[in-house]
Amino acid sequence: MGSLFGQFVRVSIFGQSHSEAIGVVVDGLPAGHRIDFDRLQAFMDRRAPGRNSYSTRRREPDVPKFLSGLLDGVTCGAPVCATIDNLDTRSLDYDDIRNIPRPGHADYTAYVKYGGNADWRGGGHFSGRLTAPLCIAGGICLQILEREGIEIGAHIASIADVADVPFDPVRVRAEALDEVKRKGFPVVSDGAGADMIRAVEAARLDGDSLGGVIECAAVGLPPGLGDPMFDGVENRISCIVFGIPAVRGVEFGNGFGAAGLRGSENNDAFLFDGGAVKTRTNNHGGVLGGITSGMPVIFRVAIKPTPSIGREQDSVSLSEGRNARLRVSGRHDPCIVPRAVPCVEAAAGIAILDMVLGWKNGRVELNGN
Amino acid sequence: MGSLFGQFVRVSIFGQSHSEAIGVVVDGLPAGHRIDFDRLQAFMDRRAPGRNSYSTRRREPDVPKFLSGLLDGVTCGAPVCATIDNLDTRSLDYDDIRNIPRPGHADYTAYVKYGGNADWRGGGHFSGRLTAPLCIAGGICLQILEREGIEIGAHIASIADVADVPFDPVRVRAEALDEVKRKGFPVVSDGAGADMIRAVEAARLDGDSLGGVIECAAVGLPPGLGDPMFDGVENRISCIVFGIPAVRGVEFGNGFGAAGLRGSENNDAFLFDGGAVKTRTNNHGGVLGGITSGMPVIFRVAIKPTPSIGREQDSVSLSEGRNARLRVSGRHDPCIVPRAVPCVEAAAGIAILDMVLGWKNGRVELNGN
Amino acid sequence: MGSLFGQFVRVSIFGQSHSEAIGVVVDGLPAGHRIDFDRLQAFMDRRAPGRNSYSTRRREPDVPKFLSGLLDGVTCGAPVCATIDNLDTRSLDYDDIRNIPRPGHADYTAYVKYGGNADWRGGGHFSGRLTAPLCIAGGICLQILEREGIEIGAHIASIADVADVPFDPVRVRAEALDEVKRKGFPVVSDGAGADMIRAVEAARLDGDSLGGVIECAAVGLPPGLGDPMFDGVENRISCIVFGIPAVRGVEFGNGFGAAGLRGSENNDAFLFDGGAVKTRTNNHGGVLGGITSGMPVIFRVAIKPTPSIGREQDSVSLSEGRNARLRVSGRHDPCIVPRAVPCVEAAAGIAILDMVLGWKNGRVELNGN
């Protein structure tokens, strides 16, 4: 258990960093949707490693191979399975960590959980590489959502202490999200982006790594998506987003900032705008009681600095039962935040398509159709 | 759908603010656990309204009535159902909001979702009152966990700009958690608590409300709880915690703070301590790769200021299709953070018992036992 | 776990034979449906005990009390909880079985599973009395389905060796189902019914009991309900129907009879009939590949004879670890088949409403309607 998500769109992710292949099964996609493979590949490429100085030098083409679920490139109602072969694996790089767990990684907890049978090579099933199949599933969901007028986009809100310009929570539109997606470095302000790249490079030269925050917006959502209590928008998005390695926190709307405001400051007044009910501000991040209000859904995700760093660190030798020193070799991103941006979009896409497909349950008439 | 949580312990919450009763069904509790009703009532009382100036004046005894699942006060393996009658309901107080949704509440989204059939009285199923059955279920789970040596406790980390002393993430023990629980106002530093109470009183006199942050710790957890990807500790705890109304964000370990650190600062070195593997610091909040490390699990929850305030606010008249002004009458907490503290404990208790019951699946031998 | 069913309509049943109350939570019912309480009570009365010579003399009014989920008798989108108080309990009748398990009952397996904490009084959670809350949930679902033109009805196909006239699998209509429901003894042929009653009475006088078969039909279903493989019509209906105590087998269409036919005899030819695709015969029972064809769904359920009989039987003394003799006292039906008829309808109603609510997921357009 563990690698399954969703009620209507069921996503099942498999693979380890150095297994034969990684992949995903997506069950429940509506039939009749043509997959735009070029756009999907472009989406995958935003996450793919080895493209620049701030990502790992492991190079993987990350081209999904579709095994099922399509007829002439169109979803046919059967589960879609797509795989990516693991090509550029160097298991020898990881020989040390078989015995000496890397600080900040799941090596130790996997060792405890699976009694020594865990696949220790490259982090196994806990590797960030598993976000590639997440992006296949999410990329497909995002295409379907776009046809329904729903667009999801993210940007780097901050890396270390360099902050980007936030999305306008009230007026953000699909065009603004698209503009960021077309950039090589996903920020609103290119100046801030340049500063971030410099900070990452400095950390890399230092044998160190950086974390950051990603902000994500979903626009075009109808009001009424989501369910009360444990199946609300926040529950579902946080549940899938915490499936991305290195995520340490999730907040919606003004999030932790709301804790410091008074009710009179935090409440978003309702008003009619062009015949539709809107809110004047959007501190609520488009969700009230777990259900979309029709305003943009806004959430932010905290990403910790890559735990694999070039410096020697304190750890333990599990076989010898004594403290030990570890220097992590292998190839690692000094900052995974840029590559995590499409992963957050993918996760949000899956969770939101899941809610869209369940949307009408509260009211549809069978024969009224 | 919506009001169900859990894989092994299945919690199903029902009721509306002004329905005949509210309650909960808990399916999957292990048989043979005696419920200490006095302690459960004491736990319920920490959440109950009407006890002091900073909570709503609605007074409810909140005494659970057990309908099933027990034999002589001991769990018998059958689902436990407990209800609380709604006594002190004044539906007339809410007459306005039937038509004019309260800013910051789910009135509008419920109206959209349920096509006008939503129970508008007192927030209906979206009312904070529904945390009472959450506390019944959670209170029982906490008792079972305690017998296994697992203790969960929370405190108010901050209200507005007044901060409490945080738990020591490495050395926090059950005794420290118990000490806070015994206090009328759940803080570590009583001085900070007094300042918080003053701030709440000032907001109340101002016809306004305050938010805050709650910090929760779970100690005594074995390493190896939780599952990878979408069923990790963070996924499950965040999923249930966002079921508490007014929660806007959840973070684990140093959370959003990790985003500003370097890897060399954020990584927690492993070391042997008394024969067991520990970490020197606990920035990871007791969870690596979704799985417990054996260090205390630490998370924080952002609570927004109570949206019901005494001041007149802008809203809309849904029936007349025009903007309108609203003054919320009814009885409301100027700050729900203190009463939310046991709710966070309850939510964590349910999620953690759920993981404990699923814990051995990865390795148990049927006959080896 | 165990007492939960459904993906869209989530039914959670609680209670034991002699607990304070029994009841059900139904989460996911569409909002806006008025419950006809008189019809629901009439439905409950078809299952209720103590009405005639062939049912137990335990008399329970079985009037559901609704605690939540309704506003002025109309579903409001929140979970519906209804309970029935247990009034006429005589736990003393069951003193023996605390130690000496009744053959054919769950006394022994419950004892093994719950380590001696099982509620042994009257069968506890395993009692046939738990079909009363199933009928509350099912009765509501059946009302909603009827408004969509879907009617579900069952009759006694046989008791012992007395057979009723089967439903016409091709031409059965709602009117025929209604006619059976209005009868005190649910059979098509009253002559066969009279023979059945005589057989039951003979068994009763003999201190013995009888089993039988129930046939159920669902008409008015659109083609396309259900999902492939493990979520088809058969999987879901069998899953819920085996939740009724004493069910030993389920078959669809001609069922086990198909095993003896040739393909040329068993295949149902397609034809156009009034512009719609139908089949000439209905050996497939309205389901192909797990998905409804638009023909009536027909299934049969085998019910074993009531295990509680007046005769002395061989059993074991669990406390003394030796063989023992047992004479079951208490009040028992000599044949539960008549009272199980509405239970089968209820179970089918829940499963089918669940599929109806999930029906459009494969194709709905978000903005298209």
Next chain:
Amino acid sequence: MGSLFGQFVRVSIFGQSHSEAIGVVVDGLPAGHRIDFDRLQAFMDRRAPGRNSYSTRRREPDVPKFLSGLLDGVTCGAPVCATIDNLDTRSLDYDDIRNIPRPGHADYTAYVKYGGNADWRGGGHFSGRLTAPLCIAGGICLQILEREGIEIGAHIASIADVADVPFDPVRVRAEALDEVKRKGFPVVSDGAGADMIRAVEAARLDGDSLGGVIECAAVGLPPGLGDPMFDGVENRISCIVFGIPAVRGVEFGNGFGAAGLRGSENNDAFLFDGGAVKTRTNNHGGVLGGITSGMPVIFRVAIKPTPSIGREQDSVSLSEGRNARLRVSGRHDPCIVPRAVPCVEAAAGIAILDMVLGWKNGRVELNGN
């Protein structure tokens, strides 16, 4: 949705008859189990097509390729994915049925459900070929169960009107099950088997097909497996078994036969036998109240005759909206019952391992072991 099964062992099946590949993801397998690939292949070969006159002439080697979840052939806790390439596909054979649905197949219902986007080639996702990945998953589960002393085996109880000798429901042992598995034609009585083969050959020469009944036994199960109501042994086994195409009915113990007995005949007396509680007879098929009694679990499955027959049949032209005649070409089994035998074992193996892994939840102590 649809192609997922299980709570602890989650099986997700993908593929269509003529897609690139078919396969399965199994999430939740316990870590540390070595897969015996030779035995798995031998198990797959029992299902594989093209081996003799009574199965389709489509020849597929059906050799699973493992993509993930193993380290040196041992389960590592990560999801196992295995695929089988589709090699010998002749889509042209199916050109007719794109428009003219085959009687007794899911062609029409898939067409209705997926709005014309269904993969019509060879039955698509509804093809019997999808039982190959079921057998991969089931074959692994059966190996794990065997190490726990649990053995599952099936035989052909009947084809048309030729009946095999049934398993002894009280005394059946692993050795008897193994003996049947080693035979080319899975029956207890080879004489009956020879008669069945003759009957199938006669039907084949006639351009027709035959159905039958499969009986399955599981021995070595501890008492206490399964959960009440909707998660009992019968619910789960029937739910997965109806996922095998052509299954029309499932019965446990004496099943439909119980309907004709009196309670005094049907009840199984308890007795002590070598210190353990047993039953003298086993009409209950090893399950009481949904929970195993420790006696062999026995169930039977009705298989309809292969709907694809050589004779011309009546159907409809969906594009032209008129009745039409259809002669099914392609390569089909005149009787799938022999090849369905390992599929039933596989399905039972998955369902039972799922229950075994959930077995201790009702009572384990966290620190106790």
